[in-house]
Amino acid sequence: MAKVYKQVPFAAIVPSPQTENEGMITGNWRFLRPVVDKEQCTECKTCYIYCPDACVNFAKADGVSFNLKYCKGCGICSNVCPVGAISRVPELDFDE
Amino acid sequence: MPIKKKGTGLTAVADAWQLADIDVSASYPIRPYTAVMAELAKRIANGTMQCEMVHGEGEHAQFSIAHGASMAGARATTGSSGVGVTYAFETYSPIAGSRCPIQALVGDRTLDPPGDFGSEHTDCLTLRDNGWIFGWAQDAQESLDNSLMYFRIGEDPDIMLPQIVAMDGYFVTHIAQDYIMPDQDQVDKFLPKFNPKFRLDVKNPVIMGPQIEPEMGPPLEWDRHVVMTKVKEKIVEVTEEFGKVFGRKYAPFVEEYLTEDADMVFVLQGAHAVTCRSAIKYLREAGFKIGLCRLRWFRPFPDTALAQILTKFKVAGVIDTGTSYGAPCSGGVLSTEVKAAMSEVAGKPIIQSFTSGLGGETITHEEFFAMAEMMKQTLQAGKIIQGGTWVNFNDYHEGASQINAAKHEAAPSK
Ligand code: SF4
Ligand code: SF4
Numbered sequence: 141m142a143k144v145y146k147q148v149p150f151a152a153i154v155p156s157p158q159t160e161n162e163g164m165i166t167g168n169w170r171f172l173r174p175v176v177d178k179e180q181c182t183e184c185k186t187c188y189i190y191c192p193d194a195c196v197n198f199a200k201a202d203g204v205s206f207n208l209k210y211c212k213g214c215g216i217c218s219n220v221c222p223v224g225a226i227s228r229v230p231e232l233d234f235d236e
Numbered sequence: 237m238p239i240k241k242k243g244t245g246l247t248a249v250a251d252a253w254q255l256a257d258i259d260v261s262a263s264y265p266i267r268p269y270t271a272v273m274a275e276l277a278k279r280i281a282n283g284t285m286q287c288e289m290v291h292g293e294g295e296h297a298q299f300s301i302a303h304g305a306s307m308a309g310a311r312a313t314t315g316s317s318g319v320g321v322t323y324a325f326e327t328y329s330p331i332a333g334s335r336c337p338i339q340a341l342v343g344d345r346t347l348d349p350p351g352d353f354g355s356e357h358t359d360c361l362t363l364r365d366n367g368w369i370f371g372w373a374q375d376a377q378e379s380l381d382n383s384l385m386y387f388r389i390g391e392d393p394d395i396m397l398p399q400i401v402a403m404d405g406y407f408v409t410h411i412a413q414d415y416i417m418p419d420q421d422q423v424d425k426f427l428p429k430f431n432p433k434f435r436l437d438v439k440n441p442v443i444m445g446p447q448i449e450p451e452m453g454p455p456l457e458w459d460r461h462v463v464m465t466k467v468k469e470k471i472v473e474v475t476e477e478f479g480k481v482f483g484r485k486y487a488p489f490v491e492e493y494l495t496e497d498a499d500m501v502f503v504l505q506g507a508h509a510v511t512c513r514s515a516i517k518y519l520r521e522a523g524f525k526i527g528l529c530r531l532r533w534f535r536p537f538p539d540t541a542l543a544q545i546l547t548k549f550k551v552a553g554v555i556d557t558g559t560s561y562g563a564p565c566s567g568g569v570l571s572t573e574v575k576a577a578m579s580e581v582a583g584k585p586i587i588q589s590f591t592s593g594l595g596g597e598t599i600t601h602e603e604f605f606a607m608a609e610m611m612k613q614t615l616q617a618g619k620i621i622q623g624g625t626w627v628n629f630n631d632y633h634e635g636a637s638q639i640n641a642a643k644h645e646a647a648p649s650k
Contacts, residue, residue, distance in 0.1 A: 143451075145451050145452070145454055145455045146449065146451045146452045146455065147455070148448070148452045148455045148456050148459075150335065150433075150434070150459075151333065151334050151335040151396075151434070151444070151456070151459075152333075152334075152444075152445065152446055152448055152452065152456060153334075153434045153442050153443070153444050154442065154443050154446060155441070155442055155443075156441040156442050156443040157441055158443075161446070163449075163452075164446060164447065164448050164449055164452070165449065166447050166448070166449055193447075
């Protein structure tokens, strides 16, 4: 049976601004997940600036969170965090 | 009123770009391309042309600038030569994939072995698999005309693909010749303003070139493949309309010369066709029933047109003015493509590969005669006697082998 591919708009051009596009979830490429230690985090927002996929979120009241639908696990955020608050944990350590 | 001008292939393209009222041109010097950017800069500085000229810090940046400008809705141009073309390589697929119909001028130049600046088609042919439409002009007039036709085809809402106006470095880019510069009204009638459906616009923001899931890749590639097949119909349509508006009629895909009664035919593209035609006149006097098929397009490859035309002949000698080391039958890219296009065609001719005119060498009459002689032997034998011939290197005719022997003897010993 022929595979059914996802529908793609012309040249993959999508409306903006939008923080999420359900058609383009790419977080499933990740095998290391960033995890923040909120005790250490100073909320300096360095990780927010550096994340190439705009996955660091400060919108929620409880500080830093990561949008795992799009986070590729590149580790840039953990490298730039000045206080070492972000660790990278293998995906298989999580239930979902 | 159209005016008669004396200029080069590069001034002719600068004229085409001025008449097309381009918005942005991205530049980075490399000969022989450089003269077009110099020409544009001069016109902009003199106030005779309105255009944003942006200098990249290299060819990769240069093509990226044109890419961005096109995304913003500009009619954008750029170009390069030789290793400059290959330095920008990463940008070609994204430009075609985001369906930005920028136009690039390539004045062909060899890819370096150390600094041979002569003309070869190898630079352009290396990017044949990226979704750009292109073909070679044989003179200044055709460069100008192709540029206008390519804008029209590439910017068509059903197509939206980038184009390369390719021309042999120096032979076309730098040799002064007469050409007719069309009238602005004619161009305006033929080429509407570029008005893409999608563009970067703060009032209606879009994301272009987002990261996608693997399952979304094949449909995008399928789209690019399908549109490439549609380009052929558009070429026929636009070439015909061009003839009506400007009065210059071109064969859409393959220009034939003295082929009516021919049993043998040279197949090539670009400026060497000019010498080839004059060589054919002598060959005809010597009793060779030989003609020429000059390809006007390389991508999309005119396989259907070639299949119809080449079956009229018994032997086709495909002349490559570029290299593809290790390619099948010791041929170049063009001969490989012609053979592939003809592979399932009934009644096809015997196709013989020649490589000649590398490094900016002209293909001389004698070399055309030698190739014709070889094709005649093939015709008489009904099969190829020597395949994949590098003219002057494979020693099939005495004169050439003697010259080469003398050259080797004169070379300093290690
Ligand atoms: S860089 Fe580190 S400290 Fe700064 S906000 Fe991000 S996690 Fe917190
Ligand atoms: S791992 Fe990479 S993609 Fe994920 S949040 Fe950190 S910087 Fe962003």
